[in-house]
Amino acid sequence: MKSACRRLAGKTLGFVPTMGALHEGHLSLVRASKSRCDVTAVSIFVNPLQFGPSEDLARYPRTLDRDASLLQELGVDLLFAPGVDQMYSSSAKTYVLVDELSNKLDGASRPGHFRGVATVVAKLFEIVRPDYAFFGQKDAAQVAVLRKMVSDLNMDVELVVCPIVREQDGLAMSSRNAYLTPEQRRQALVLNRSLLAIQAAAEAGEYDTAKLIEIGKQVIAEEPGARLDYFAIVDPDTLDPIPDVSRDALLAVAAYVGPTRLIDNVVLASGPKRSNSSLRR
Numbered sequence: 001m002k003s004a005c006r007r008l009a010g011k012t013l014g015f016v017p018t019m020g021a022l023h024e025g026h027l028s029l030v031r032a033s034k035s036r037c038d039v040t041a042v043s044i045f046v047n048p049l050q051f052g053p054s055e056d057l058a059r060y061p062r063t064l065d066r067d068a069s070l071l072q073e074l075g076v077d078l079l080f081a082p083g084v085d086q087m088y089s090s091s092a093k094t095y096v097l098v099d100e101l102s103n104k105l106d107g108a109s110r111p112g113h114f115r116g117v118a119t120v121v122a123k124l125f126e127i128v129r130p131d132y133a134f135f136g137q138k139d140a141a142q143v144a145v146l147r148k149m150v151s152d153l154n155m156d157v158e159l160v161v162c163p164i165v166r167e168q169d170g171l172a173m174s175s176r177n178a179y180l181t182p183e184q185r186r187q188a189l190v191l192n193r194s195l196l197a198i199q200a201a202a203e204a205g206e207y208d209t210a211k212l213i214e215i216g217k218q219v220i221a222e223e224p225g226a227r228l229d230y231f232a233i234v235d236p237d238t239l240d241p242i243p244d245v246s247r248d249a250l251l252a253v254a255a256y257v258g259p260t261r262l263i264d265n266v267v268l269a270s271g272p273k274r275s276n277s278s279l280r281r
């Protein structure tokens with residue numbers, strides 16, 4: 001993979017890191033890369049470092065043949081699908097930790113998760129050395145962590161964040177949606193409804209963070225099949241809580257539907273931009 005990427009002198013290289021089980025959200029990142037870059041590379045690697053001991057590493061969907069066919073149809077130039085032993089030697093002792101940010105939002109709920117994410121992405125960036133790397137807005141906390149890592153380590157790559165892709169009914173696309181039964185799939189729509197309720201309140205003039213969060217929690221509470229992990233309204237870059245949404249704010253929610261943990265978010269833009277939301281597609 002290193003050799004193939006180093007032979008691209010004079011061409012811009014776009015990179016889409018994934019864990020496979022590809023859906024339209026992933027494919028939208030591939031299309032964004034192809035529209036911007038001369039060459040597009042995709043990685044498929046289920047990274048054990050970002051899973052906790054009781055999480056779904058063993059059952060995470062692995063559909064490499066299907067994924068490769070989809071990528072070939074889109075005209076992806078390079079596919080990198082290493083094994084765990086290729087990415088991590090048994091004697092490896094080096095990790096990448098973005099301090100403070102890694103303990104917020106999903107980092108607080110999943111200790112060690114963002115250390116695993118930062119470590120594997122740093123390794124992938126070194127292997128591929130892309131000019132641009134494409135990520136989805138659905139993983140907003142991950143984006144903040146990786147932006148800080150790239151800045152702090154002077155990495156020569158630009159992160160491009162693309163909008164959340166949703167099903168027609170509003171559910172954010174996720175590989176973990178495959179875990180949901182038909183009834184749980186219906187229940188999962190409560191995440192989107194809660195965000196819509198907060199967005200509507202903000203557009204109507206309610207800027208107080210505590211009141212907006214309470215609105216979202218009430219919507220979640222109306223769905224007995226959902227169990228809230230967190231609701232947060234934070235600065236999109238620092239992930240620190242903010243008192244009001246008079247400036248750009250990241251509204252993030254995580255909840256369990258059955259045993260499956262799902263996340264969703266929207267950026268509430270300040271001023272006249274407020275109506276431009278990824279919830280409305």
